[in-house]
Amino acid sequence: MQAILAGAVLLVCLSTPLMGGMQYPRLRTKRLLPEPTPGAPLAVGLGSWVMWLLMFPVFRVGFTGTRDTWICVVLLVLCVLVARLMVRMTAPARLKGSRMLIAVRTLVLCCVVAGVMAPLDARVDRQPMAGMTVIYATTAAVLGLMRIVDHGYFPLVLLRTALWKVLLAVVTGYWIHHTGGTLTPDPDEATAGTLLLAVLWWSLAGLSAGCVVAVPVRLVRWLRTGPPASPAPPGVTPWPPAVGAVWTAELTHDDNTYKERPVVVLERTPDFVRVLGVTSVDKSTRRHGYLKLRLSEWEGVLTKDGWLNLEIAHIPYCDFLWRRGECPQRVWDELCGRADVRERSAKAGPAPGFTFHYRLRSAMNAHVGRDARTVRADAGNRARRAWTRQKV
Known part of the structure; x- marks a missing residue:
């Protein structure tokens, strides 16, 4: 039961970034909300299952002959197309037209999934659900990190997200170890459940590490020169502001x-x-x-x-x-x-x-000073009239 609960917590943590943008605008009543992608979890869930169906025969057949080689090539091409579709569905609208970026992300996703499946394939070949979970965990971690980076406009808010992910990784890792599990199981001897928990945990750890690395990259530039022109602030369209x-x-x-x-x-x-x-x-x-x-x-x-x-x-x-x-x-x-x-x-x-x-x-997604329109000129800083502003 403890293993099931830990696995459920890890799956939820991995799936959360796929639900929508990670950060909200400063004035929610004035800007549009970050673009939601309700189809992203479904796309990743179905796409990861299809990727497993395509990759599994490649590991089983191998490039052992001319006919087998052509079969594997076709399957890998189909796998790349499925991965590209998932990358496009989870990317924000402003990046969908960037073919080079989509191609690079697709290649990264395929390489990471193949690298995880290679040592674990022998243990999950008779348990399709286990294989699907392994693929889903890896895919959700990679695409979730991409979504966090795409929508993580405010660096210190991104840092808060990263710290929450790290805390969850530490807590679940201690939980798994305390209940007799291991985070580094031997693929040839461990049970399918132990392997699944380890893959889920390492996927969450990778997602957390990616967030932690992205924070200083964004924060250093922000503190030196100010907010960048790219990526766009959450919920602001069209972007960037055009001359005139x-x-x-x-x-x-x-x-x-x-x-x-x-x-x-x-x-x-x-x-x-x-x-x-x-x-x-x-x-x-x-x-x-x-x-x-x-x-x-x-x-x-x-x-x-x-x-x-x-x-x-x-x-x-x-x-x-x-x-x-x-x-x-x-x-x-x-x-x-x-x-x-x-x-x-x-x-x-x-x-x-x-x-x-x-x-x-x-x-921090905050503003220095006070809003001159919400503070009466004849009152102190703490006296505020009712919020009555409406979007033009």
């Missing part, structure tokens, strides 16, 4: 407050985006630094007349929320020819939102 597009973004101010504002994208760089912010506050007394935007020309993009701040702001990629539309061509042509579109003054200091403590907080 109008987006809603969290615009950080010098006093560490931030507010959701429409912004016009001017230029993308590897580490941030140059934008012009839109405000609804009347700026008629400061026409030299602002451009009047009339609702009649911005229908469907803005909800009221506004003013475009001609001082360029730098926004991290993680602060983009959703796309509102396109900047009218007349306004864009005017912006390209205006001499008063200017960079931030050097006397104002570095752009807000790019200090180390901001990058550290954003890696």
Whole structure:
């Protein structure tokens, strides 16, 4: 009974990453949720069974003759096609068109599955369910790691996921050892149940190790230069922000407050985006630094007349929320020819939102400071009015 419970826990841990994206956006009411893939567990379950049916004869027949060689080649080709289908079904939409990446991941999946099946094949040849579980565990670990890396945008949230996986691996490993099992059984002498538990545990350990390795790779770059342009923040489509597009973004101010504002994208760089912010506050007394935007020309993009701040702001990629539309061509042509579109003054200091403590907080899927729209101007920081914002 203990072995069955341990096996069930390990299977659930391996299957969880296949259910959907691992991380959620900062504002769940404002961004789309990470793309779910409800068919991924079914695809892996059926695909792993088919892969076992195709790989099993290859190990049994072998490349012993011309006829057997051709049979094995055909079976391996079919196995690669099944693996490619599983990789595509579990990959996010933005990566489905990358043929080279899909091909590399397919090759990795096939090699790992074949490497696991080779020493265990003699023990599971008479127990199809055992063979299917071995293939499923290996396939779920490889594809689950790919999904975690694909959806693990915020590094410190990814670290939390990695620590949970490591903790579960340690607990289940101790449980298996305490109940008389072993994590390194001899394939020629161990029972099928012992082999299955060992394969499940090592699959979870491999998934945990992959998460742990991915964290510093993401975190070091994030803390040095800020949130990257790729992969896309969870739930944000389309991506990346196109030049001339109008987006809603969290615009950080010098006093560490931030507010959701429409912004016009001017230029993308590897580490941030140059934008012009839109405000609804009347700026008629400061026409030299602002451009009047009339609702009649911005229908469907803005909800009221506004003013475009001609001082360029730098926004991290993680602060983009959703796309509102396109900047009218007349306004864009005017912006390209205006001499008063200017960079931030050097006397104002570095752009807000790019200090180390901001990058550290954003890696946790959080924000430094407070939301200027949810805190009353005449109240302290703890006084908040009711949440009434709705998506435009």
